[in-house]
Amino acid sequence: MIPCIESGIPGFDDLTKSESAMGGIPENSSTLVYGPAKTGKTIFSNQFAYQGLLNDEPCLYIMTDQGIKQFEDMMFDFQRPINKFIEDKTLYTINTTSNISEGKPQKNENIVSSYINNPTDIMVKVSYGVKYVNKNNPRFRSVLDSSTTLLAYNENMLILRVLKAYLMRINEAGGTSIITYTEDSADKKVETILKTMVNNIVRLDGKELTVEAMKGIGKRSSPYQITDEGLVI
Amino acid sequence: MIPTIESGIPGFDELTISEISEGGIPEKSTTLIYGPPKTGKSIFCNQFTYHGLLKQEPCLYLTTDQSLKQLQSNMMEFQWLIMNYIQNQTLYVIDGISHLSGAKLEETNNIKSSSVANSSDMMVKIGIGTRSVYKKSNHFRSVLDSINTLITFNPDQMVIRVLKAYLRRIREARGSGIIAYTEGVADLETENILKSLFDNIIRLDGKNIHFEYLSEENDEIHNFEATYTITDKGFVIEKK
Amino acid sequence: MKKTHIPKLDDFLGGGIPGGSSILFCAVPGVECEAFGYQILNGNIEDGDKGFIFTNVTEPQNIIYEFNKYGWNLEKYLEEEKVFFVDGSSNFMGVPPMGKYTIDELSQIEGIVLKAIDDIPNGVGVINNLSTLLDYLDDDKIIEIISKWNKRAKEKNTILVYIFTKWDYDPKIIENIKNSVDSVISLTSIEERVIIGQGFMVTSASWTTPSKNLVLFFVLQPGGVKIYIPKILVTGPYNAGKTSFVKSISKKSVSVERMAMEKFPTTIAMDIGHVDHKGFVADVFGTPGQERFDLMLDVLAKEAVGAFILVDSTEPQTFARAKEMINKTQSEAIPKIIVANKQDLPGALSPEQIREIMKLDKSIPIIPTIVNENTGVEEALDTLLNLLYGD
Numbered sequence: 001m002i003p004c005i006e007s008g009i010p011g012f013d014d015l016t017k018s019e020s021a022m023g024g025i026p027e028n029s030s031t032l033v034y035g036p037a038k039t040g041k042t043i044f045s046n047q048f049a050y051q052g053l054l055n056d057e058p059c060l061y062i063m064t065d066q067g068i069k070q071f072e073d074m075m076f077d078f079q080r081p082i083n084k085f086i087e088d089k090t091l092y093t094i095n096t097t098s099n100i101s102e103g104k105p106q107k108n109e110n111i112v113s114s115y116i117n118n119p120t121d122i123m124v125k126v127s128y129g130v131k132y133v134n135k136n137n138p139r140f141r142s143v144l145d146s147s148t149t150l151l152a153y154n155e156n157m158l159i160l161r162v163l164k165a166y167l168m169r170i171n172e173a174g175g176t177s178i179i180t181y182t183e184d185s186a187d188k189k190v191e192t193i194l195k196t197m198v199n200n201i202v203r204l205d206g207k208e209l210t211v212e213a214m215k216g217i218g219k220r221s222s223p224y225q226i227t228d229e230g231l232v233i
Numbered sequence: 234m235i236p237t238i239e240s241g242i243p244g245f246d247e248l249t250i251s252e253i254s255e256g257g258i259p260e261k262s263t264t265l266i267y268g269p270p271k272t273g274k275s276i277f278c279n280q281f282t283y284h285g286l287l288k289q290e291p292c293l294y295l296t297t298d299q300s301l302k303q304l305q306s307n308m309m310e311f312q313w314l315i316m317n318y319i320q321n322q323t324l325y326v327i328d329g330i331s332h333l334s335g336a337k338l339e340e341t342n343n344i345k346s347s348s349v350a351n352s353s354d355m356m357v358k359i360g361i362g363t364r365s366v367y368k369k370s371n372h373f374r375s376v377l378d379s380i381n382t383l384i385t386f387n388p389d390q391m392v393i394r395v396l397k398a399y400l401r402r403i404r405e406a407r408g409s410g411i412i413a414y415t416e417g418v419a420d421l422e423t424e425n426i427l428k429s430l431f432d433n434i435i436r437l438d439g440k441n442i443h444f445e446y447l448s449e450e451n452d453e454i455h456n457f458e459a460t461y462t463i464t465d466k467g468f469v470i471e472k473k
Numbered sequence: 474m475k476k477t478h479i480p481k482l483d484d485f486l487g488g489g490i491p492g493g494s495s496i497l498f499c500a501v502p503g504v505e506c507e508a509f510g511y512q513i514l515n516g517n518i519e520d521g522d523k524g525f526i527f528t529n530v531t532e533p534q535n536i537i538y539e540f541n542k543y544g545w546n547l548e549k550y551l552e553e554e555k556v557f558f559v560d561g562s563s564n565f566m567g568v569p570p571m572g573k574y575t576i577d578e579l580s581q582i583e584g585i586v587l588k589a590i591d592d593i594p595n596g597v598g599v600i601n602n603l604s605t606l607l608d609y610l611d612d613d614k615i616i617e618i619i620s621k622w623n624k625r626a627k628e629k630n631t632i633l634v635y636i637f638t639k640w641d642y643d644p645k646i647i648e649n650i651k652n653s654v655d656s657v658i659s660l661t662s663i664e665e666r667v668i669i670g671q672g673f674m675v676t677s678a679s680w681t682t683p684s685k686n687l688v689l690f691f692v693l694q695p696g697g698v699k700i701y702i703p704k705i706l707v708t709g710p711y712n713a714g715k716t717s718f719v720k721s722i723s724k725k726s727v728s729v730e731r732m733a734m735e736k737f738p739t740t741i742a743m744d745i746g747h748v749d750h751k752g753f754v755a756d757v758f759g760t761p762g763q764e765r766f767d768l769m770l771d772v773l774a775k776e777a778v779g780a781f782i783l784v785d786s787t788e789p790q791t792f793a794r795a796k797e798m799i800n801k802t803q804s805e806a807i808p809k810i811i812v813a814n815k816q817d818l819p820g821a822l823s824p825e826q827i828r829e830i831m832k833l834d835k836s837i838p839i840i841p842t843i844v845n846e847n848t849g850v851e852e853a854l855d856t857l858l859n860l861l862y863g864d
Contacts, residue, residue: 002310020465119567127335160385162567165333171303172334192417195270196298196381213271215310216465332535333566350566351530353506353602353638360503364667386566388608394640398502406667 002216003027005141005176008051009044011222011233012209021216025200027139027176029215030167032194034181035204040224041180042066043078043231044204045143048178049091050080052141058090058133060142060175062126064149068095068111078230086111090136092129094122096149117153119162126166130173138174146180147194156190164197209233235450236260238372238409241284242277244470245444248459253450258433260372261407262446263400265428267414268437273463274413275307277437278376280467281411282324283313285374291323291366293375293408295359295399297349297382300331301338311467319344323369325362329355330382349386352395359402367406375403379413380427389423393430400430437461442470475597475632478516479509480700480752481688481862482673486656487681492595492630494680495623497603497651499637500660504671505692508543509660510599510634511536512697515545517632518555523596525573525589529561529605533571544695559589579609583618587625594629603637603650612646619653655679661687670701688862691754702755702861704776707744708798709783710791711762714814714844718783719744719759721850750854753862762794767801774802779861780809781853786821786841792831808860811839812853817846 004024007013017023025031025048033041042065049059063071071093075082085091089110096116110132114122133140144166150159163179170177181194183203195201201212210221224233237257240246246256258264258281266274275298282292296304304326308315318324325343332338338346343365347355366373377399383392396412403410414427428434433446444457460471474489483489490496500506514524528536536558540547550556558572561582573592574585590598600622607615619635626633635654639647651657656678663670671690675683689701707715723746744759758777760770774780780802784795799809811833813824822830824839833839838856842849 120564120569123567124569157385158565158567161565164330164382164385165567168300168330168334172300172331172336189417189420192270192415193381193385196379196415196418201271218463337538348531348535350562351602352640353500353502353530353604353636356502356638357505360662360668364669367667391605391608391640394608394642395502397641402503402667405664 005057005139006051006055008047008049008054009231009233010229011224015209015220015222015233016211016214016217018217021214025176025178026215028171028174029199030171030177030179030197031200031202031214032179032181032198033202033204034183034191034194036184036206037182039204039206040226040231041182041204042074042145043226044202045145045178045180046071046075046078046080047230049141049143050075050082053082053085053090056090056137058137058140059085059092060126060129060133060140060170061091061093062122062142062144063093063095064116064144065146066095068093071095078228080230090133092133094125094129096122116149119150119154119159122150123162123165126169130169130175134173134175140173140175142170142175142177144177144179146182148180148182148185151186151190156186160190160193160197163194167197235448238290238374239284239288241280241287242468242470243466244459244461244472248457248470249444249455251455253448254455258409258411259446259448260409261404262432263403263410263412263430264433264435265412265414265431266435266437267416267428269417269439270415272437272439273461273468274415274437275378276311276463276468277435278378278411278413279304279308279313280311282374282376283308283315286315286318286323289323289370291325291369291373292318293325293327293359293362293366293373293403295327295329295355295362295375295377297329297377298379300334300336301326301328301344302331311465313467322365325365327355327358327362349382352387352391356395356398359399363402363406363408366408371407373406373408375408375410377410377412379415381413381415381418384419384423389419392419393423393426396427396430475517475522476520477513479512479698482658482675484863485675485684485686486678487683490632490656491680492632493627494656495619495626495633495635495654496656496658497635497637497654498658498660499639499647499651501662502638502640503668504660504662506636506638506660507539507601508692508698509658509673510601510636511540511543511545513632513634514556514597514599515540515543515547515697517597518550522555523593524556524598525559525593525596526556526599526601527559527561527586527589528601529565529576530602532563532566532568533558533560542694543697545697557589557592559585582606583621586622590622590625590629590631590633593631595631597632597634598626599634599636601636603635604640604642607642607646612643612649615646616649616653619650623653623655651677656683663689670703686862693749693754696749699749699752699754700862702748702753702778702858704773704778705748705755705757705857706773706777706780706802707757707759707783708770708780708802709762709812710785710788710794710798712788713762713783713785713791713795715759715762715783716744717844718781718812718814718842718850719746719757721844721847722746722748722750722854723757724749748854750851751858753858762798770798770801777802777807779807779857781812781857782809783812783814783844784827786813786815786827787818789822789827789830792827796831808857809837810853810857810860811837812844812849813839813841814844816841816849817843
């Protein structure tokens with residue numbers, strides 16, 4: 001039986017049940033969540049992160065598309081307040097936009113900022129972040145939302161190498177990771193390489209959620225909606 | 234009849250029976266297995282490896298996409314336990330990627346760490362590895378899974394050069410090699426050169442498997458096609 | 474002249490490398506080449522010079538780790554600022570760069586390495602790896618860069634050591650690269666379906682007429698590059714002290730994967746040892762002295778490259794047997810020396826007396842020893858190595 005962790009997406013864990021999988025996201029694996037723009041990839045990631053926090057699984061969250069403030073607001077709107085987790089330090093965020101849009105960076109040691117065009121710096125903070133979230137609980141989650149922005153600001157192959165190193169690090173430390181990517185935002189080649197680097201692939205097209213690949217189950221899909229409680233299958 | 238080795242894939246050896254072959258993968262040849270992402274290439278390779286180990290055929294395994302640790306756990310899911318074969322040194326592993334995770338791999342006689350960006354070092358270890366498996370048996374298998382990460386870390390020409398050197402090494406030592414590659418990872422031109430380097434080609438598309446080889450016996454290209462599934466026992470060719 | 478600190482290489486190069494020269498290690502894929510560059514650097518730093526390592530194949534941290542495995546403390550030299558890195562790898566991999574200079578993009582390589590050369594007058598710079606550069610830059614550009622670096626190195630009296638793996642490049646570019654350096658050392662493989670040995674040979678040196686011997690080598694961790702002698706035979710009549718001799722010249726600590734070792738089942742009664750002496754490593758096989766083992770002696774002798782023939786200096790009646798064994802080993806053709814053991818016992822004959830009784834040619838040295846007390850053993854070893862590889 002493949003051990004899984006709760007996805008936090010209502011209906012997803014049932015969809016992914018099989019004879020050999022418990023349903024949910026396989027533990028210590030990596031998942032690519034991709035699809036056209038505005039199909040709920042960020043919401044998916046947020047729910048995944050939040051569920052972990054509720055289950056005492058710390059989370060490393062690398063956000064390139066939103067600042068910490070926006071993130072907090074968005075979570076709050078979906079009835080998922082995260083300030084508690086910032087305070088108890090089970091959430092560690094690295095954000096690369098607040099430098100520009102939000103002025104002064106946060107003072108909390110677990111809310112750090114980096115530069116979107118400096119992947120090396122991001123990786124330094126990732127290594128630190130992994131140690132930080134990992135020290136109290138070997139079971140943790142990690143979200144990178146999104147790779148699209150990183151790819152847009154840097155040389156593609158460099159980012160793919162960095163992402164490979166990122167995934168290797170999370171896996172080695174025992175974490176379960178999600179990377180989001182907006183379809184067709186980069187070369188087809190980039191998308192293919194991204195797919196080869198992860199264990200599971202989930203595609204969102206606005207109407208249907210398709211599990212294109214996942215350990216222990218074949219291809220599956222189901223319609224979904226985005227309600228005021230988030231993404232629901 | 235051309236000499237073959239058992240693939241270890243249920244249904245594959247039956248599928249490939251012909252007037253010149255009793256079925257299986259032509260012995261001492263090199264095979265490219267390719268297709269879109271997540272179509273079962275690694276599972277095929279691992280099953281091929283494990284079957285060889287069961288038959289006491291040593292294997293040189295160059296892993297570049299996943300660390301040895303990940304490889305072991307992936308194989309475990311199909312009940313393919315390789316620990317014993319690592320311990321008795323039938324399996325020789327060059328791990329070209331785990332250093333990226335920040336973990337230091339414990340090196341032994343048959344577990345070597347290298348780096349996907351350091352082709353020279355990788356080739357040195359392949360040299361030592363082939364010697365080691367060759368001395369154990371003249372029926373050894375070799376697996377490279379996969380070219381993808383090499384492409385991400387090196388210029389295309391360099392990857393081709395390394396592959397040529399690698400394939401030459403395997404051929405010289407008369408090993409049977411399988412190399413995995415995900416379609417679309419390299420540019421079309423590179424992809425075409427890649428394909429031209431191999432004796433046999435297997436293409437997977439998630440549903441169908443297509444196997445093709447040029448026989449020196451009758452100078453004909455032999456083609457086989459079937460459908461397949463991935464079960465908890467691994468890769469299975471479906472009966473027609 | 475600077476020493477290379479690679480055994481035998483200095484002799485081949487007429488004493489070493491003149492300051493300001495460039496030297497290319499050109500390796501067949503699969504042959505170990507990095508160790509040569511690192512060993513030259515390490516040796517010269519120990520001699521008090523400064524140096525740098527340019528890397529585009531792996532992050533500096535991994536190189537420090539490699540040095541450690543050779544038993545060399547690069548970290549200390551970095552702290553003392555005797556060595557620095559030109560890091561052309563980390564930014565490419567997306568990991569934190571380390572070192573005095575960091576390459577952000579290809580176009581900076583030329584200038585930054587020039588700066589690095591300026592920083593270490595009379596020192597040694599190692600470029601690892603030239604071939605990795607070749608696939609990023611075009612052929613003419615690479616030749617142009619090498620000449621600029623070499624020109625600057627000449628001015629600063631700095632030695633540049635290039636590591637190059639000879640993948641299947643256009644022979645023309647390889648030729649051009651070889652022509653742009655002062656000296657080329659080829660690292661080749663000896664193959665029988667697989668690589669069974671590695672050898673180096675000086676193919677050119679602008680400052681001298683190099684001796685073009687192919688020398689087998691091994692890279693040991695710890696230890697670095699060592700000359701490898703595949704098989705030395707120790708033979709002689711029964712009770713001449715062969716086992717003790719093998720023991721006294723061997724170091725147990727050496728563990729190398731050795732072809733020769735694995736060719737013989739260990740059940741055969743025979744002494745096997747590993748010598749690690751003055752930059753040489755060798756596998757030593759002692760054969761039993763009794764006649765019933767003569768067949769084994771034939772087998773062993775076939776591939777031996779050198780032999781010690783032990784005699785008990787107090788037992789002239791066994792000399793005939795020793796002479797017979799010399800003939801049996803066909804060792805007339807291979808370099809050999811007579812080890813005249815038990816010189817401390819009463820009645821021991823002198824080397825001259827032994828030579829006379831055995832009617833031995835002057836070309837075969839006879840070394841007086843007391844193996845049990847380790848007297849003369851090192852001299853015996855030196856004498857045979859000298860015969861094998863000359864001065």
